[in-house]
Amino acid sequence: MSNPQQLRYSKEHEWLSVAEDGVATVGITEFAANALGDVVYAQLPEVGDTVTAGESCGELESTKSVSDLYSPVDGEVVEANQDVVDDPSLVNSAPFEGGWLFKVRVADQPEDLMSADEYTAFTAG
Amino acid sequence: MSSTAPRHTALDALHRSLGATMTDFAGWDMPLRYGSERDEHLAVRTKAGLFDLSHMGEITVTGPEAAALLNHALVGNIATVGVGRARYTMICQEDGGILDDLIVYRLADDEYMVVANASNAQVVLDALTGRAAGFDAVVRDDRDAYALIAVQGPESPGILKSVTDADLDGLKYYAGLPGTVAGVPALIARTGYTGEDGFELFVAPADAEKVWQALTDAGTPAGLVPCGLSCRDTLRLEAGMPLYGHELTTSLTPFDAGLGRVVKFEKEGDFVGREALTEAAERAASEPPRVLVGLIAEGRRVPRAGFPVVSDGKVIGEVTSGAPSPTLGKPIAMAYVDAAHAAPGTAGVGVDIRGSHEPYEVVALPFYKRQK
Numbered sequence: 458m459s460n461p462q463q464l465r466y467s468k469e470h471e472w473l474s475v476a477e478d479g480v481a482t483v484g485i486t487e488f489a490a491n492a493l494g495d496v497v498y499a500q501l502p503e504v505g506d507t508v509t510a511g512e513s514c515g516e517l518e519s520t521k522s523v524s525d526l527y528s529p530v531d532g533e534v535v536e537a538n539q540d541v542v543d544d545p546s547l548v549n550s551a552p553f554e555g556g557w558l559f560k561v562r563v564a565d566q567p568e569d570l571m572s573a574d575e576y577t578a579f580t581a582g
Numbered sequence: 583m584s585s586t587a588p589r590h591t592a593l594d595a596l597h598r599s600l601g602a603t604m605t606d607f608a609g610w611d612m613p614l615r616y617g618s619e620r621d622e623h624l625a626v627r628t629k630a631g632l633f634d635l636s637h638m639g640e641i642t643v644t645g646p647e648a649a650a651l652l653n654h655a656l657v658g659n660i661a662t663v664g665v666g667r668a669r670y671t672m673i674c675q676e677d678g679g680i681l682d683d684l685i686v687y688r689l690a691d692d693e694y695m696v697v698a699n700a701s702n703a704q705v706v707l708d709a710l711t712g713r714a715a716g717f718d719a720v721v722r723d724d725r726d727a728y729a730l731i732a733v734q735g736p737e738s739p740g741i742l743k744s745v746t747d748a749d750l751d752g753l754k755y756y757a758g759l760p761g762t763v764a765g766v767p768a769l770i771a772r773t774g775y776t777g778e779d780g781f782e783l784f785v786a787p788a789d790a791e792k793v794w795q796a797l798t799d800a801g802t803p804a805g806l807v808p809c810g811l812s813c814r815d816t817l818r819l820e821a822g823m824p825l826y827g828h829e830l831t832t833s834l835t836p837f838d839a840g841l842g843r844v845v846k847f848e849k850e851g852d853f854v855g856r857e858a859l860t861e862a863a864e865r866a867a868s869e870p871p872r873v874l875v876g877l878i879a880e881g882r883r884v885p886r887a888g889f890p891v892v893s894d895g896k897v898i899g900e901v902t903s904g905a906p907s908p909t910l911g912k913p914i915a916m917a918y919v920d921a922a923h924a925a926p927g928t929a930g931v932g933v934d935i936r937g938s939h940e941p942y943e944v945v946a947l948p949f950y951k952r953q954k
Contacts, residue, residue: 491603494603494614494615494618494619494812495618495619495620495906497882497884497906497913498882498883498884498906498913500883518882518883518884518906520619520620520812520816520905520906521614521812521905523884523886523936546620549618
């Protein structure tokens, strides 16, 4: 399992792309997807929703359990990935690519987000 | 649950080498899944799956009065099970409450093997031992004597045939016979918990890896994959099979669970629970208790055990098991609901999923039945 170098990572196992024009993409990591098992239902935040770092903004349901989805940053949702709503297995098959969850216009970003190497060490512990 | 270290099956190292995600189940460290549980589920429905079920509890009962003891201790008529055949049955408390559901194999005239759920094996062993007083029979704890490997799915007869000398064509559903698999002794039973054709192989723990490897080698070209407990749960749920602790508990009698047919009042002699079960049977007929039904989601949110079943804002039942069904492509559940809402097609039934009432269709069980 390798975590892309260009992303930032939260302790809740979300990844965040570096913002372009203030908009960043959010997903869950491969580590998180593996821990969940097959994702069968994704409730994503809606366009226009305000999300807050570390607070629940949706849910991911797998065979065995339901998990809250957290935003790694503060901001306003500008897009939700309809492909994942239609086919939640994308979260398992391509967590860092086609399985992205939502895009957010970043208002504030916590300072404790991890680099890829730091996240790899975090999940190895 | 005890806080002691988890137990490991004879196949533990093999599961880890296969990259299994492990889980604690009734004090055992068991494979939950190896890859995608959905793929494992579909492999069993369409091809074949290989399971380690060594956590199940084997108890051997021998002696001239073995049959009489089991007829007294269990609710079924065990004396009429032919040698080489198996029966699904239950063991109840004096008050009729279900202690466990069991499969009993008759290995010889005076020898039976009782297979209990891992979570109840000690309870069943203690009950059988206590109930054996006065019978010329011996109850033996054989939990450590066996590893249990199941091969399940439509391709399983062909796969097993290639590694055994046993006559599988002559082995009917719910039958078991001694034979060899991969050159080692095995009790080969045509039983399972998936709703598919398949076999359960009781072997010595020291032989378990050899049997697993031989089945893997023989089965991989036919699409066999290793399968964990996660897909075992969704397979049995689709097949409408109860799971102890969910659909079956000590506060329910077999009649409450819709399984009154396992209670054989006509058998000779007294049996534990007869009086209470006679009353439970009458009660079930005159004022039906909650009924075990199937629920199919109209939406995509998944019901879980313990969620309330609702109608018109009122709680009318409770979900006992729920999961996304890989075969139906929708969430499904088993639930006990008030008899007034139990008929298939009853309108207005929903499940309270974290505060929102999601619409569900009431259906008869099972959700899935294989084509024979």
